[in-house]
Each structure stands twice: as structure tokens, then as C-alpha cells.
Amino acid sequence: MLHRHDFATATRRAPLPRRADPRPLSPSRYLILRRKAAGLSVHDLAQRMATLYLATQPRNPDEHLSHVVGTMLLVVQALELRGATARRPATIDAIAAVMPFDAAVYWQLAHTGPDRHPRICRGCGASTHDDAPVAWATKTSCTRCDPAGDGM
Known part of the structure; x- marks a missing residue:
């Protein structure tokens, strides 16, 4: 049996427009911030990625850790170039597996407009x-990076 309710249904309002960041964060800059916040150099990240790669791939006797680290070093350096974006999701997943890094945020920065970007600290x-x-201490800084909230 259906009941009729005598109260009016709520009217739906359009979502509030989100203000676009005047200086949107690029995927490459996000990678750099997360790597530095993790205390890793480019070489450290490449080493971790190479170790993960060798642990998950079938062993090739000609593939040595130093060779794979060199390849991963080139990959990380290329991803950190201004305006660069990864082509393969597996690369970003490998980075997320070896350091605190959100692949979903990376792809959101890469494929959506600045009005759809999540709020990201410019320090870490x-x-x-x-x-x-x-x-959050300010619009673009967390309390860890800017405890006083003075905008650094």
C-alpha cells in the first residue's frame, strides 16, 4: 500500500560553482610535490620502481637492476618535465605502489579542467x-606546510 505524504518535496538547487584555481596544478608538479614530501630523490623513486618491476615480471637473465633503474630514471625524469603526462596507467600505478601518491588525483589533474581539480597543498x-x-591553513596550503596559515 502506498502512502501519500502531505509535505512538499525539496527543490533541487544547482551545485555551487567551483572557483577555478588561478594557477592550476599540473600532473607533473603533483608528482614532484608527492615525491619530495616522501623524502625521495628522482633516483630513489626510480630504484623503488625498478625493484617492483623486477619482482613482478618474469626474470630475464640479461636484465640487471642497474639497467632497469636507468630506464626507470628516464621515465621519472620525463614525467616530471613541465607539461608532461603519463601515457600508460601502469606507470602511474607503479609510482603509487612505491610511494604515497594518489593515481586518481594525477589522472584528474591530467584529464579534467581546473574547475574540477581537487584541493591540493602546494607544499606537499x-x-x-x-x-x-x-x-587546511590557506586555500593552497595544509597546516603541515604552513602551520601559521600566513600563505608561506
Whole structure:
């Protein structure tokens, strides 16, 4: 049996427009921020990626760790170039597997307009999508990077 309710249904309002960041963060800059926040050099990240690659791929007797590290070093350096974006999701997944890095945020920065970007700290790359809640000191800085909230 259906019941008729005598209260009016709520009217739907359009979502509030999100203000685009005047200086949107690029995917390459996000990668650099997260790598530095993890305390890793480009070589450290390449080494971790190479170790993961060798642990998950069938062993090729001609493939040595130093050769794979060199290849991964070139990949990371290319991804950190201004305006660069990864072509293969597996590359970004490998980075996310070896350091605190959100692949979904990376792809959102790469494929959506600035009005759809998540809020990201310009000091460490922490975002509203991180597992640990981020407290914001300013529009572009978390309290960890700018405890006083003075805009650095």
C-alpha cells in the first residue's frame, strides 16, 4: 500500500560553482610535490620502481637492476618535465605502489579542467582525497606546510 505524504518535496538547487584555481596544478608538479614530501630523490623513486618491476615480471637473465633503474630514471625524469603526462596507467600505478601518491588525483589533474581539480597543498601535494584528513591553513596550503596559515 502506498502512502501519500502531505509535505512538499525539496527543490533541487544547482551545485555551487567551483572557483577555478588561478594557477592550476599540473600532473607533473603533483608528482614532484608527492615525491619530495616522501623524502625521495628522482633516483630513489626510480630504484623503488625498478625493484617492483623486477619482482613482478618474469626474470630475464640479461636484465640487471642497474639497467632497469636507468630506464626507470628516464621515465621519472620525463614525467616530471613541465607539461608532461603519463601515457600508460601502469606507470602511474607503479609510482603509487612505491610511494604515497594518489593515481586518481594525477589522472584528474591530467584529464579534467581546473574547475574540477581537487584541493591540493602546494607544499606537499596532500589532497582532499588522501586517506589521512588534511587540515587546511590557506586555500593552497595544509597546516603541515604552513602551520601559521600566513600563505608561506
